Amino acid sequence: MSWAARSGMLRGMHTVTFPRPGPAAGDVVARQTDVVVATHALTKTFGRGAAARTAVDRLDLVIPRGVVYGFLGPNGSGKSTTMKLLLGLLTPTSGSVRLFGSPLDRRHRGALMARIGSMIEQPPGYGHLTGAENMRLVQRMLGLRQAQVERALELVRLTEHRDRLVRTYSMGMKQRLGIAMALAREPELLILDEPTNGLDPAGIEEIRNLLMSLAGEGVTVLVSSHLLDEIDRMAGVLGILSAGRLVFQGTRAELMRHSVPDLLLVTPRPQAVAPGLLAGLGGTEGAGPAPDGRSVMTPTQAGVRIHGLAPDAVAELVRRLVAEGVPVHELRREPQSLEDVFMDLTGGARVL
Ligand SMILES: Nc1ncnc2c1ncn2[C@@H]1O[C@H](COP(=O)(O)OP(=O)(O)O)[C@@H](O)[C@H]1O
Ligand SMILES: [Mg+2]
Incomplete structure (x- = not known):
């Protein structure tokens, strides 16, 4: 079955062919490993009984290797919850997650997480430490080489600010430090939750360029935002959440085809x-x-x-x-x- 046909089977959803860079659609079907993230009917309900609230509702995400996947939705639509499910920080109520072709279960989680860098909700980093000291903690925790840390700081252009206390950083610098922490282990998949939050247009542009160049090197980037503008020009594929449901998954051009003048x-x-x-x-x-x-x-x-x-x-x-x-x-x-x-x-x- 063709890729497009398979995607079309996703409940009532608008379909997808995936753009370059990366393999042609046929190759993706031929090699399942080229799908980096695949969820099936992924669901998370918080609370019980009358208080139960389904934050993520039967999500079928398909994220191919080497794309910037823009995960869009209004505040409260379930973006952070989805990302936490992908990282095993929350357990699904039902449904499943596959990463790099393996199920995200207790047996595989450690090995899978070693291939993923992430920043969820607030940028991490201790304010009373310098950027370099924060990076050193990450380095020790993950057993990284010095060169990896240097490269990550360089990529987010924080090298010259490395010896400043993080509490003196601007919002943009804190976000970039968070991205450096996520990048240091040279992940194959980078999951960033609203990394452009609170940034000025120049800061957003920098992150956009960084994420696009990482994707150009083959890194798969899942990046969320509640603002279309911030994500539109960097994302090769868009997934749109509304009240926990994936209402669209595909390219920008495909999205525009839904437009009724x-x-x-x-x-x-x-x-x-x-x-x-x-x-x-x-x-x-x-x-x-x-x-x-x-x-x-x-x-x-x-x-x-x-x-x-x-x-x-x-x-x-x-x-x-x-x-x-x-x-x-x-x-x-x-x-x-x-x-x-x-x-x-x-x-x-x-x-x-
Ligand atoms: N730990 C939690 N307990 C209860 N409800 C939660 C929890 N985390 C998130 N929610 C609810 O789930 C919904 C989706 O939240 P979230 O995933 O943070 O959305 P987004 O990141 O898109 O803003 C919201 O209604 C939120 O209040
Ligand atoms: Mg959120």
């Missing part, structure tokens, strides 16, 4: 375009009006913008406009932004 209706009498005119018109396949009845019509300067109408519905709308005597000066499609597509997928969660 808005309809722009130019009229001197926008007030005549009553929401009732849209009654029963229905949405479209994929990205369409939210089932919760969220407004699909927004006033603009020149008329109204209508979101998510399929061609048949447009034809019907035109008939209704004519019947109501609404003067239509212009009717045109306008592409959605990537941000709009996200909004649709995450149910209009504004953080994205």
